Every structure is written in C-alpha cells, then in structure tokens.
Amino acid sequence: MNAPFQGSQSGENGGNLPPLTLLIAAPRGFCAGVDRAIEIVERAIERFDAPVYVRHEIVHNRFVVDGLKAKGAIFVEELDQVPDGVPVVFSAHGVPKSVPTEAERRELLYVDATCPLVSKVHRQAERQIEKGRHIIFIGHAGHPEVIGTMGQVEPGQITLVETVEDVVGLPFGVDDALSYLSQTTLSVDDTADIIAALEARYPQIVGPKAEDICYATSNRQAAVKQIAPDSDLVLVIGAPNSSNSLRLVEVAERMGTTARLIQRASEIDPAWLDSVDTIGLTAGASAPEMLVREVVDRLSQWRQVEEQTITAAEEKMVFKLPRQLVD
Secondary structure, three states: OEEOOOOOOOOOOHHHOOEEEEEEEEOOOOOHHHHHHHHHHHHHHHHHOOOEEEEOOOOOOHHHHHHHHHHOEEEEOOHHHOOOOOOEEEOOOOOOOHHHHHHHHOOOOEEEOOOHHHHHHHHHHHHHHHOOOEEEEEOOOOOHHHHHHHOOOOOOOEEEEOOHHHHHOOOOOOOOOEEEEEOOOOOHHHHHHHHHHHHHHOOOOEOOOOOOOOHHHHHHHHHHHHHHHHOOEEEEEOOOOOHHHHHHHHHHHHOOOEEEEEOOHHHOOHHHHOOOOEEEEEEOOOOOHHHHHHHHHHHHOOOEEEEEEEEOOOOOOOOOOOHHHOO
8 A cells, every 4th residue: 555655855955855665564563462551551640640650661662651751650670669558550561470469468559561462371371380381481581571471480390492592402301291382572483493493302392272472573573574675774663672673673684674773763874875765664562653753754854755554464453451440
C-alpha cells in the first residue's frame, strides 16, 4: 500500500530536495502487552493518586518512561525502594515469584502488568516442573523477562542457554526428563536453530504446544524481512536495552542491509543518507508511533520523502486489564 508523504520540507529548495523512498514496516511499534502495561500505570495513577511506584521500567522506552514520570510514576529497581503504604506496579517483563511474595509480606498494594504472553510462559514453567522435567530456557542472560521466568521455579530446576554452542555444553543425558521454553522477544530464526539443536541432542525433550515467541515479535521481524531487501538502510526505533528492537536490527543485517538502532530522530546523522535512495523504517514493540512520525519529519528536512507502508500482518490483539483497575 502506497501513501505519499505530504509533510513539510525545510530549506529554500523545498521540492527540489533529492527523493527518498521510505518503506515503513507494518506492524510496528506498540504491541497489545505494551499498550496494556502503559494503561495500567496511567489508571493506577488516576485511581490511587500520585505517586505510584513502578518496579523496573514498565517497558523499555525512555520516551514512554519519561511521559509516565511526568504523570506521577516513580520508577525503582527493587521493592526495598518502595515506601510502605503506596501502590506499586510490576513491569510488563514479569517478575520472579519472590517479588509478589515480598509485596504481600509488606502488605503493599501491587498491580501486576506482566504481559499475558509472558505469564503464559511462567505457567508453562510451573507445569513442566510439576511433571518432573528440567527446563532448558532459551533467552538472554540478565534480561528482566529471563530473570522473571527463571524466578518462577527453584534454582537448579532451570538452565539458561543463549546459543547453539551453549546446547553443546549441556550436561544432561539423552534419557533425562527435559523440556524447553523461550523468552518471548527473541529472534525467530535464532530460536529455531537452538530448538533444532536441542531436539537433535535430546530427542525426548518436550516443547510448548505453541511457540513462546510472541505474535508481535514474530510479526515485526517478518515485516523487516519484507522491507530490508529493498532498502539501502534500515532504521529501527527502540531502546538499547529492548530485546525485541535489537532483534529487528539483527534481522535486517542478516538480510544483508545496514541497520541502525535509534531512540529519537535527533540521533540520525545526515551522512547516513549518502548514496541512500531507500530507507526501511520500523519500531520496536515499546516505541510509540509518535517517534515514527518524528523520524519521517526529520528525514523530510533533507529529502523529498515518499512513504510506502509494507504490511506483513494485521494485529487485533487486545489484553484485559487487571481486576483492580476495572470499574
């Protein structure tokens, strides 16, 4: 679907600016889990009054976090930074079981904004342990979602792998009872390779009935695969600590296209446009559409931009809010 850009151009030469084709990926930006998490914080502030504390960044986007701070949210890393008697929201990435346990011990009012697709992985982990299986968890060490999921079971019941090479070093035997789960924001291709390695080494390993990588992650990667081959450069709007955004950069690079992660339009270097006729543009699941339009406007200062939206999938997913916030 083609949508010519009608925005303004700066500079005296106006319409004489050199042309630039902008292939904008769809879907892009906010997913249902991010929409829900942001609304949870906003509703909590309305219902309980500011300040409302949020454990960890609600989503990995500085623009979003700063906007919520302005409305009365206070972001902390651990519950011991939350005073008694104030509400606290848990981030969309999920938390270890010890966190709500501690909140209940302190009689804190808490609202869990964990993405329902992450919560599904948490429940899967519990069921695999109940069935006596050790879990091989595919994910990135230190990511909040990984910390939260591994914290659903006891230490020693779950092992993290990040690469195919990690699979080679696993100490389990072919007759051991094993299962695997994965972080929801991984590279679809990388995860498939790791799963193939696990199944080749441990034919008896049990996987989830449906893949754990969330629909939004898969769809955004599929959209990048469509725009990257026709682009000289791909720009991905997202935070450096956003797993799904980093994966979009990797997907474009695997297609042989130079890709850059940016948080705001101000980070774009005009030199990047040298010898570039077509730019692909997308945004990670935590980046609002406002930042996409900001980038379009920025590029329009240097080029006569023609937008084309390239659609890989339609998204209509909506997640329910926690009961505490529903009238």
